[in-house]
Amino acid sequence: MLEEYDFAAERAAMVAEQVVGRGITDTAVIRAMSIVPREHFVLPEYAEFAYSDGPLPIPAEQTISQPYVVALMISLLRLQPTDKVLEIGTGSGYAAAVLSRIVREVYTVERHAELAEYARERLADLGYDNVFIRHGDGSLGWPEHAPYDGIIVAAGGPKVPQPLREQLAVGGRLVMPVGRRTSQSLVLVERVGENKFRQKKLQGVRLVPLVGKEGYR
Ligand code: SAH
Numbered sequence: 001m002l003e004e005y006d007f008a009a010e011r012a013a014m015v016a017e018q019v020v021g022r023g024i025t026d027t028a029v030i031r032a033m034s035i036v037p038r039e040h041f042v043l044p045e046y047a048e049f050a051y052s053d054g055p056l057p058i059p060a061e062q063t064i065s066q067p068y069v070v071a072l073m074i075s076l077l078r079l080q081p082t083d084k085v086l087e088i089g090t091g092s093g094y095a096a097a098v099l100s101r102i103v104r105e106v107y108t109v110e111r112h113a114e115l116a117e118y119a120r121e122r123l124a125d126l127g128y129d130n131v132f133i134r135h136g137d138g139s140l141g142w143p144e145h146a147p148y149d150g151i152i153v154a155a156g157g158p159k160v161p162q163p164l165r166e167q168l169a170v171g172g173r174l175v176m177p178v179g180r181r182t183s184q185s186l187v188l189v190e191r192v193g194e195n196k197f198r199q200k201k202l203q204g205v206r207l208v209p210l211v212g213k214e215g216y217r
Protein backbone atom coordinates (compact mmCIF):
# COMPACT_ATOMS: atom_id res chain seq x y z
CA MET A 1 0.00 0.00 0.00
CA LEU A 2 2.60 2.52 1.15
CA GLU A 3 4.77 1.70 -1.86
CA GLU A 4 2.19 3.25 -4.20
CA TYR A 5 3.13 6.72 -3.00
CA ASP A 6 6.31 8.57 -3.77
CA PHE A 7 6.78 9.92 -0.26
CA ALA A 8 10.17 11.49 -1.04
CA ALA A 9 8.60 13.61 -3.79
CA GLU A 10 5.64 14.55 -1.56
CA ARG A 11 8.05 15.49 1.24
CA ALA A 12 10.08 17.70 -1.09
CA ALA A 13 6.90 19.40 -2.32
CA MET A 14 5.69 19.95 1.27
CA VAL A 15 8.98 21.61 2.19
CA ALA A 16 8.96 23.78 -0.94
CA GLU A 17 5.33 24.88 -0.67
CA GLN A 18 4.44 24.85 3.02
CA VAL A 19 7.81 25.64 4.63
CA VAL A 20 10.07 27.59 2.26
CA GLY A 21 7.06 28.96 0.37
CA ARG A 22 5.71 30.51 3.57
CA GLY A 23 8.91 32.25 4.52
CA ILE A 24 10.82 29.80 6.73
CA THR A 25 14.53 30.45 6.07
CA ASP A 26 16.30 28.45 8.81
CA THR A 27 18.38 26.01 6.75
CA ALA A 28 18.66 23.45 9.57
CA VAL A 29 14.86 23.31 9.85
CA ILE A 30 14.46 22.99 6.08
CA ARG A 31 17.05 20.22 5.93
CA ALA A 32 15.54 18.30 8.87
CA MET A 33 12.02 18.46 7.44
CA SER A 34 13.38 17.29 4.10
CA ILE A 35 14.67 14.06 5.63
CA VAL A 36 12.28 13.02 8.44
CA PRO A 37 9.71 10.57 7.01
CA ARG A 38 6.44 12.02 8.29
CA GLU A 39 4.53 9.08 6.76
CA HIS A 40 5.89 6.90 9.59
CA PHE A 41 4.46 9.20 12.29
CA VAL A 42 0.84 9.25 11.14
CA LEU A 43 -1.60 6.37 11.56
CA PRO A 44 -1.24 3.88 8.67
CA GLU A 45 -4.71 4.79 7.34
CA TYR A 46 -3.60 8.43 6.97
CA ALA A 47 -0.24 7.71 5.32
CA GLU A 48 -1.40 9.05 1.96
CA PHE A 49 -2.17 12.40 3.66
CA ALA A 50 1.13 12.54 5.57
CA TYR A 51 2.32 15.64 3.67
CA SER A 52 -1.02 17.44 3.52
CA ASP A 53 -1.18 21.00 4.81
CA GLY A 54 -2.83 20.42 8.18
CA PRO A 55 -2.86 18.44 11.41
CA LEU A 56 -3.92 14.75 11.37
CA PRO A 57 -5.44 12.53 14.07
CA ILE A 58 -3.20 10.28 16.18
CA PRO A 59 -4.33 8.01 19.06
CA ALA A 60 -5.76 9.38 22.36
CA GLU A 61 -7.76 12.07 20.48
CA GLN A 62 -4.60 14.08 19.82
CA THR A 63 -3.10 15.38 16.59
CA ILE A 64 0.23 15.50 14.79
CA SER A 65 0.71 19.23 14.18
CA GLN A 66 0.55 20.86 10.75
CA PRO A 67 4.02 20.79 9.10
CA TYR A 68 4.14 24.59 8.83
CA VAL A 69 3.40 25.01 12.56
CA VAL A 70 6.25 22.59 13.37
CA ALA A 71 8.61 24.53 11.07
CA LEU A 72 7.54 27.91 12.41
CA MET A 73 7.78 27.00 16.10
CA ILE A 74 11.18 25.33 15.72
CA SER A 75 12.63 28.14 13.63
CA LEU A 76 11.54 30.72 16.25
CA LEU A 77 13.91 28.98 18.69
CA ARG A 78 16.97 29.79 16.49
CA LEU A 79 18.64 26.51 17.46
CA GLN A 80 22.32 25.59 17.21
CA PRO A 81 23.75 22.06 16.67
CA THR A 82 25.13 21.91 20.24
CA ASP A 83 21.80 22.80 21.87
CA LYS A 84 19.66 20.77 24.26
CA VAL A 85 15.93 21.14 23.72
CA LEU A 86 12.82 20.30 25.76
CA GLU A 87 9.55 19.54 23.99
CA ILE A 88 6.22 19.30 25.81
CA GLY A 89 3.72 17.10 23.98
CA THR A 90 5.57 14.31 22.19
CA GLY A 91 2.41 13.14 20.42
CA SER A 92 3.50 11.11 17.41
CA GLY A 93 7.18 11.97 17.94
CA TYR A 94 7.39 13.78 14.59
CA ALA A 95 8.48 17.18 15.91
CA ALA A 96 10.95 15.45 18.25
CA ALA A 97 12.41 13.62 15.25
CA VAL A 98 12.79 16.90 13.35
CA LEU A 99 14.41 18.52 16.40
CA SER A 100 16.78 15.55 16.75
CA ARG A 101 18.23 16.30 13.32
CA ILE A 102 18.95 19.92 14.36
CA VAL A 103 20.30 19.75 17.93
CA ARG A 104 22.41 17.47 20.11
CA GLU A 105 19.75 16.23 22.54
CA VAL A 106 15.96 16.31 22.66
CA TYR A 107 14.00 15.70 25.86
CA THR A 108 10.28 15.29 25.32
CA VAL A 109 7.37 14.74 27.73
CA GLU A 110 3.96 13.24 26.90
CA ARG A 111 1.01 12.84 29.27
CA HIS A 112 -0.60 9.91 27.41
CA ALA A 113 1.33 6.70 28.10
CA GLU A 114 0.04 5.21 24.85
CA LEU A 115 1.51 8.04 22.80
CA ALA A 116 4.81 8.08 24.68
CA GLU A 117 5.15 4.38 23.90
CA TYR A 118 4.10 4.81 20.25
CA ALA A 119 6.67 7.58 19.76
CA ARG A 120 9.40 5.66 21.58
CA GLU A 121 9.01 2.66 19.27
CA ARG A 122 8.97 4.75 16.11
CA LEU A 123 11.99 6.83 17.04
CA ALA A 124 13.92 3.69 17.98
CA ASP A 125 12.99 1.96 14.71
CA LEU A 126 14.15 4.99 12.74
CA GLY A 127 17.40 5.21 14.72
CA TYR A 128 16.81 8.66 16.26
CA ASP A 129 18.79 7.86 19.38
CA ASN A 130 19.28 11.39 20.76
CA VAL A 131 15.59 11.71 21.75
CA PHE A 132 14.62 10.93 25.36
CA ILE A 133 10.94 10.44 26.13
CA ARG A 134 9.22 10.70 29.49
CA HIS A 135 5.62 9.90 30.33
CA GLY A 136 4.24 12.57 32.68
CA ASP A 137 2.90 16.08 33.10
CA GLY A 138 5.08 18.28 30.90
CA SER A 139 3.53 21.48 32.24
CA LEU A 140 6.06 20.95 35.04
CA GLY A 141 8.92 20.48 32.55
CA TRP A 142 11.71 17.94 33.08
CA PRO A 143 13.87 19.59 35.75
CA GLU A 144 16.53 16.84 35.91
CA HIS A 145 18.00 17.81 32.52
CA ALA A 146 17.55 21.60 32.75
CA PRO A 147 18.61 24.16 31.69
CA TYR A 148 17.43 23.95 28.08
CA ASP A 149 18.57 26.18 25.22
CA GLY A 150 15.12 25.89 23.70
CA ILE A 151 11.68 24.81 24.92
CA ILE A 152 8.81 24.07 22.56
CA VAL A 153 5.30 23.46 23.90
CA ALA A 154 3.19 21.64 21.31
CA ALA A 155 -0.10 22.19 23.16
CA GLY A 156 -1.95 25.39 24.09
CA GLY A 157 -2.26 26.57 27.69
CA PRO A 158 -3.73 29.50 29.63
CA LYS A 159 -0.25 30.88 30.45
CA VAL A 160 3.45 30.05 30.11
CA PRO A 161 4.10 27.62 33.02
CA GLN A 162 6.50 29.06 35.60
CA PRO A 163 8.52 25.77 35.84
CA LEU A 164 9.27 26.04 32.12
CA ARG A 165 10.59 29.61 32.48
CA GLU A 166 12.83 28.39 35.29
CA GLN A 167 14.17 25.51 33.18
CA LEU A 168 15.20 27.81 30.33
CA ALA A 169 18.90 28.67 30.03
CA VAL A 170 19.89 32.33 30.09
CA GLY A 171 19.93 33.24 26.40
CA GLY A 172 17.42 30.47 25.67
CA ARG A 173 14.04 30.74 23.96
CA LEU A 174 10.65 29.18 24.56
CA VAL A 175 7.72 29.02 22.16
CA MET A 176 4.19 28.10 23.16
CA PRO A 177 0.58 28.69 22.12
CA VAL A 178 -1.17 30.71 24.85
CA GLY A 179 -4.87 31.48 24.98
CA ARG A 180 -8.12 29.55 25.10
CA ARG A 181 -8.68 25.81 24.75
CA THR A 182 -9.63 26.06 21.08
CA SER A 183 -7.51 28.95 19.77
CA GLN A 184 -4.31 30.55 20.91
CA SER A 185 -1.52 32.94 19.91
CA LEU A 186 2.08 31.81 19.70
CA VAL A 187 4.12 33.41 22.45
CA LEU A 188 7.89 33.66 22.26
CA VAL A 189 9.77 34.05 25.55
CA GLU A 190 13.45 34.87 25.67
CA ARG A 191 15.39 34.58 28.93
CA VAL A 192 17.75 37.52 28.66
CA GLY A 193 19.03 37.36 32.26
CA GLU A 194 18.69 35.26 35.41
CA ASN A 195 15.53 37.18 36.34
CA LYS A 196 14.80 38.93 33.07
CA PHE A 197 12.42 37.62 30.40
CA ARG A 198 11.29 39.22 27.17
CA GLN A 199 7.95 38.13 25.79
CA LYS A 200 6.35 38.64 22.38
CA LYS A 201 2.92 37.64 21.09
CA LEU A 202 2.90 36.36 17.50
CA GLN A 203 0.32 34.87 15.15
CA GLY A 204 -2.80 32.89 15.98
CA VAL A 205 -2.72 29.06 16.00
CA ARG A 206 -4.98 26.17 17.04
CA LEU A 207 -3.33 23.34 18.90
CA VAL A 208 -4.75 20.75 21.29
CA PRO A 209 -4.94 21.84 24.97
CA LEU A 210 -2.09 21.49 27.44
CA VAL A 211 -3.68 19.47 30.24
CA GLY A 212 -1.84 19.47 33.53
CA LYS A 213 -0.99 21.20 36.78
CA GLU A 214 0.27 24.34 34.99
CA GLY A 215 -2.10 23.97 32.05
CA TYR A 216 -5.84 23.31 31.83
CA ARG A 217 -7.31 20.98 34.45
N1 SAH B 1 4.67 17.35 18.76
C1 SAH B 1 3.59 16.47 18.45
C2 SAH B 1 2.27 17.19 18.52
C3 SAH B 1 1.35 16.51 19.47
S1 SAH B 1 -0.11 17.39 19.91
C4 SAH B 1 3.79 15.77 17.11
O1 SAH B 1 4.72 16.12 16.39
O2 SAH B 1 3.04 14.84 16.81
C5 SAH B 1 0.25 17.82 21.57
C6 SAH B 1 0.50 16.71 22.54
O3 SAH B 1 0.61 17.31 23.82
C7 SAH B 1 -0.59 15.66 22.65
O4 SAH B 1 -0.04 14.41 22.38
C8 SAH B 1 -1.03 15.75 24.12
O5 SAH B 1 -1.35 14.50 24.69
C9 SAH B 1 0.19 16.35 24.77
N2 SAH B 1 -0.02 17.03 26.05
C10 SAH B 1 -1.05 17.81 26.44
N3 SAH B 1 -0.85 18.24 27.71
C11 SAH B 1 0.35 17.73 28.11
C12 SAH B 1 1.11 17.81 29.31
N4 SAH B 1 0.72 18.51 30.37
N5 SAH B 1 2.29 17.15 29.36
C13 SAH B 1 2.73 16.43 28.31
N6 SAH B 1 2.05 16.31 27.16
C14 SAH B 1 0.88 16.94 27.06
